[in-house]
Amino acid sequence: MSTDIGVWIGALLTLGIFSFLYRDNPVYKVCEAIFIGVSAGYWFVSLFWQNIQPKLYLNLRGAIETLVQGGGIDARWLYLISGVLGVMMLMRLVPKVGWISRWPLAFIVGTTAGLYMITYLQSNAINQVHDTLVPLVGRGSGRFLFFTLPFHVSWAALLVFIGTFTGLVYFFFSVEHTKLAGKTARIGILFLMVTFGASFGYTVMSRMSLLIGRMDFLVGNWLGLVH
Amino acid sequence: MSLLDRMLTLDRRWIFLVVAVAVTVPLFLHLEQKIEITQESRGVFEGLSGLPAGARVIMACDFDPGSAAEVQPMAIAFLKFALSHRLRVIIMGLWPQGPMQADLALRDALRDPAVAAVAPQYGIDYINLGFQSGNEVVIQRMGSDIPMVFPRDSRGQAIAEFPIMENVRNFDAVAYVFNLSAGYPGTVEWVQFAGDRFHARIGSGTTAVSAPLYYTYFPKQVTGVLGGMKGASEFEELTGFKGKGTRFMLSQSFAHIVMILFVVLGNIAFFASRRRKRAGETAA
16 A cells, blocks of 8 residues: 555545545535645646746846846837736726726637638648548459459548538538438438447547546555556 | 336446446456557557657647546657657647656656666757647747747756757757647647648647547548557557556456446337337227
8 A cells, every 4th residue: 555645645535536426425525626726726826937927027027127227128028018918807807897808808819710710721621621532433442342343442432422421411401301412411410420429439438548547546556456 | 126127227326336346357457458550540650660760759748637547658658669769859738737747757768678778868868848838829839939939948947958959940850749639739739730830740649539539630630649548558559668558458448348238238228118118008
């Protein structure tokens, strides 16, 4: 069994969180509150020492010193704009002047939208469409199950093509989903269901992995039963 | 009460207990599971293994302890492989805890005999630049000026003092970016800003939850994707540095078998009860 106080605290907090699986209880509430408090505190301290202190405080102090020594105004004064925007954001804590926080928010929304306008279009639209437009025939396997075909066909590309086409038909609402359009859309639904199933499967796998990690910590690091 | 009624009214805590047992018992077993290698995982390995000794690689740690069970084994295997093959590793993070997780992974990697044999030196063979706030803007700026974004390493020393950072201005000096991603910012941002914009070669190691989202970038926008613990075990198999990813796969498989059994039993109970209900209505 571990003699490390940190491991003990981690193990007891893990068990406290696990206790919720039996039923909601005060121990779980305490562990939950500790987790949220520690996380918030960690983020605050981390961002203070990574941002406010080195970027804002040190740069502005340097800029003021340069100005006092007669060196004039340099580029570091630009950090003042960020500082002012940050203070304006905090104004939302004061109801009477809360509207001021909309200005830095507008700045963030504007710059983010501008930044993403091109990159998202390029990476998640144009490049994705480009990767879907691949030759179906002429490459890949020349077989289907036990049969030899007179031409080569890429089954993966064919599947991607059918899935993309039928999926798009399902989301094409200008045509009523009856007859051929309805049948095609139905195939699209099947592809979507497989996609959701795969995502759900991956989510289960992910959650199980986290549980395995915690169990390994408990029986290995804490109890010392597994090496 | 019939067996069917018991199944339908089973207290979910029994399910939790069975899953816990299914996950824990394999940790005590010394069985090795055969790992099938997927194209996506092989892509990451091939992206790395083709690099010449001395090439610089970025290990971008965008995860935290909450996702360490899945991603940490990838970080350890990556560092062991890269350092033992004399690749120069630049560690950084867009998540505050990421570079700290990298330090833990480094501690493990440096203890490995294959890594110890080449005796990697801090500042020459690897460096930890630490966390930088700004999310995707950090990547964007790295495309034009890395020293401006990271003027100091995680210990506070100017990066100009380290030979590994000599002549490193932008992604042109970096042969490969391996992003360990657990959400935002992560692989999506690296692909959009470093890959598609500055043509950096990217490989992704991610949590299983995010993996389906990133598979769409394979093979053109990323060289490969390691998805969850399975991806970690595949990467360990490929690199030859087996660790927790491989060891945990048995627990993972047991847990999945239990889950599948519960899904099947639940469906049997559901359909059987529906049939019984209909039969009762017909009789009435």
